[in-house]
Amino acid sequence: MSQIAASSICKSYGDFKALHDVSMEISKGEFLTFLGPSGSGKTTFLMILAGFTEQTSGQLMKDGRDISTMAAEERNFGMVFQGYALFPHMTVWQNVDYPLRVRKMGSAERKQKVGRIIETVGLAEHAHKKPSQLSGGQQQRVALARSLVFQPDVLLLDEPLSALDRNLREQMQSELKRVHEETGTTFVFVTHDQGEALAMSDKIAIFNKGRLMQLATPDRIYNAPDSRFVAEFLGQINIFPVASPGMDGGLLRGNLDGTTLSAANPGHHVNGTASIAVRPEHMTLSAERPADQANVLPARVIQTTYQGSHSDLVLQTPQGHSISASTHSANGALPSVGSDLWVGWSPENSIVIAD
Amino acid sequence: MAARLNIHTIAMWLLPALFLAVYLAPLLGVFGWSVSRPEPGAENYVRMLTDADALNIMLRTARVCILVTLTSVLLAYLLAYHWVFGSPARKLFMELCIFIPFWISVLIRAFGWVVILRNKGILNETLLSIGAIAEPLTLVRTEFSVILGMVHFLVPFAVFPIASVMRQIDSRVLLASRGMGASPGFTFWNVFLPLTVPGILASVIIVFVFALGFFITPAILGGGKIVMIAEYIYIQMFQTSNWGFGAALSIGVLAVVAAMAGLLFKVIRPERLVK
Numbered sequence: 146m147s148q149i150a151a152s153s154i155c156k157s158y159g160d161f162k163a164l165h166d167v168s169m170e171i172s173k174g175e176f177l178t179f180l181g182p183s184g185s186g187k188t189t190f191l192m193i194l195a196g197f198t199e200q201t202s203g204q205l206m207k208d209g210r211d212i213s214t215m216a217a218e219e220r221n222f223g224m225v226f227q228g229y230a231l232f233p234h235m236t237v238w239q240n241v242d243y244p245l246r247v248r249k250m251g252s253a254e255r256k257q258k259v260g261r262i263i264e265t266v267g268l269a270e271h272a273h274k275k276p277s278q279l280s281g282g283q284q285q286r287v288a289l290a291r292s293l294v295f296q297p298d299v300l301l302l303d304e305p306l307s308a309l310d311r312n313l314r315e316q317m318q319s320e321l322k323r324v325h326e327e328t329g330t331t332f333v334f335v336t337h338d339q340g341e342a343l344a345m346s347d348k349i350a351i352f353n354k355g356r357l358m359q360l361a362t363p364d365r366i367y368n369a370p371d372s373r374f375v376a377e378f379l380g381q382i383n384i385f386p387v388a389s390p391g392m393d394g395g396l397l398r399g400n401l402d403g404t405t406l407s408a409a410n411p412g413h414h415v416n417g418t419a420s421i422a423v424r425p426e427h428m429t430l431s432a433e434r435p436a437d438q439a440n441v442l443p444a445r446v447i448q449t450t451y452q453g454s455h456s457d458l459v460l461q462t463p464q465g466h467s468i469s470a471s472t473h474s475a476n477g478a479l480p481s482v483g484s485d486l487w488v489g490w491s492p493e494n495s496i497v498i499a500d
Numbered sequence: 501m502a503a504r505l506n507i508h509t510i511a512m513w514l515l516p517a518l519f520l521a522v523y524l525a526p527l528l529g530v531f532g533w534s535v536s537r538p539e540p541g542a543e544n545y546v547r548m549l550t551d552a553d554a555l556n557i558m559l560r561t562a563r564v565c566i567l568v569t570l571t572s573v574l575l576a577y578l579l580a581y582h583w584v585f586g587s588p589a590r591k592l593f594m595e596l597c598i599f600i601p602f603w604i605s606v607l608i609r610a611f612g613w614v615v616i617l618r619n620k621g622i623l624n625e626t627l628l629s630i631g632a633i634a635e636p637l638t639l640v641r642t643e644f645s646v647i648l649g650m651v652h653f654l655v656p657f658a659v660f661p662i663a664s665v666m667r668q669i670d671s672r673v674l675l676a677s678r679g680m681g682a683s684p685g686f687t688f689w690n691v692f693l694p695l696t697v698p699g700i701l702a703s704v705i706i707v708f709v710f711a712l713g714f715f716i717t718p719a720i721l722g723g724g725k726i727v728m729i730a731e732y733i734y735i736q737m738f739q740t741s742n743w744g745f746g747a748a749l750s751i752g753v754l755a756v757v758a759a760m761a762g763l764l765f766k767v768i769r770p771e772r773l774v775k
Binding site: 227 | 670672673675676677678679680681682683686690691694695
């Protein structure tokens with residue numbers, strides 16, 4: 146059974162609808178990431194889960210119990226805020242001890258719990274410092290310890306890594322994952338960084354304009370996006386609008402400038418218009434027209450960018466469609482700019498997007 | 501080049517020179533009187549610390565100032581809270597309450613209180629007419645009326661440092677406290693109040709220092725009966741011509757004010773309050 150179930154959550158501010166009818170289920174122990182551009186409603190939804198914002202309509206359940214109108218104080222959710230929101234007048238120890246004092250826990254128990262969690266996040270030698278004496282990464286750990294020490298049912302994290310520099314962010318990502326595994330707490334993580342979402346999550350929920358676009362594993366989100374928005378939001382993708390799409394022997398076929406493109410596993414019903422999309426890394430480049438590829442387009446190299454382990458290429462078909470492709474450096478020398486090639490990919494790597 | 505340098509040098513020294521001429525020189529003069537009139541020696545200071553009248557007045561001044569400070573800061577805290585966190589309508593109302601008193605002369609405000617509080621004043625007449633009291637209450641020329649008048653004048657000054665500190669509190673810190681299960685009361689005592697302590701201390705010092713030098717309000721609402729240190733100094737200087745003793749008392753008050761101002765700058769760092 147799901148731990149949290151939200152059904153038809155709406156939030157309006159006057160005429161502005163911040164959330165349209167969002168429903169989702171969150172399983173116990175899951176690492177779920179809310180991903181979306183700013184203003185997509187992901188933070189609003191997190192604040193509704195936390196109880197800091199009240200939904201206009203819709204229902205929220207926790208372990209089968211209706212918590213739609215329960216105050217934030219009573220939900221027993223931990224929260225790590227953007228900017229951490231540490232108490233500046235308290236030491237690290239006092240900050241972490243705070244939720245236990247709120248719960249009127251005995252001092253021996255408090256001491257043991259605070260000591261253990263401070264150890265877990267690696268701050269034992271900083272316990273008596275004030276937050277202002279700590280680096281961003283250390284403050285982040287204090288916030289994490291403070292929101293985990295009382296063993297909350299769910300930990301909500303609002304863009305906790307956005308203020309850190311790149312190296313520290315990667316380090317904190319693996320640390321968060323480790324803490325998630327050690328504690329087994331449900332993590333709900335908000336970010337606008339797609340790399341972060343792909344690297345850390347069990348599941349990703351994509352938000353756009355107040356709607357939940359798709360909720361699935363990172364692999365499904367990346368390889369089987371069910372809307373143009375999700376396909377374009379996560380990573381690079383080529384999208385070819387095809388004319389007169391139709392099913393033919395389990396493949397979806399459509400016409401692009403006189404060339405027939407095909408895609409396996411359309412996944413959903415297509416009627417009217419459709420697009421066939423393909424990720425740059427699934428593109429193969431060859432000098433001669435390949436005989437074994439189902440989808441082949443002629444293209445001229447416009448630009449090449451060397452990235453070390455791979456290279457990014459921008460190509461253009463005679464009809465003016467832009468194509469991005471990437472090739473592993475192990476595949477040999479880069480084609481030169483201005484050369485004409487063939488770009489191909491298999492129907493299995495095609496993604497069907499219903500427009 | 502040399503001429504320009506000269507102008508700069510002159511401009512740079514103008515302010516210190518002015519300070520020296522209109523402030524430091526007279527101050528040294530007053531200090532001079534305190535140790536030379538009527539005859540050289542520390543006699544005036546000895547009298548200040550032994551004379552029963554003077555000690556009484558200093559004690560009363562301290563008592564009134566402490567009561568005024570506590571009352572003003574407490575009221576200012578409530579006002580500041582509503583000013584900073586209230587609805588837009590309430591904010592506007594609070595702003596009017598805080599700023600309008602600044603446009604009314606201290607003299608008019610003191611006399612206003614006399615009109616309300618005197619034996620045949622508005623308050624007594626009302627209470628008599630509804631039968632709440634049989635005899636008019638003695639309200640004017642008491643410590644109560646002096647404290648009331650001073651609090652009324654000083655509350656707006658106490659609001660600003662507190663409001664400034666409240667404005668700087670990160671609202672997420674308060675949300676975080678709620679999210680961890682803390683009741684509003686627990687959050688107030690453990691997070692909100694400690695974070696506003698610098699503003700409270702600044703207000704305390706500003707109000708106390710201000711109250712110490714109050715002259716008109718105690719003179720009018722105390723009516724010569726409730727004499728505070730400033731009026732006492734005035735009497736020494738202009739009525740009994742004890743210039744030396746008056747000067748010694750002035751230096752005493754100055755020392756207290758200087759000590760408190762020093763505390764303000766050292767402990768609270770006032771530049772933080774105007775951020």
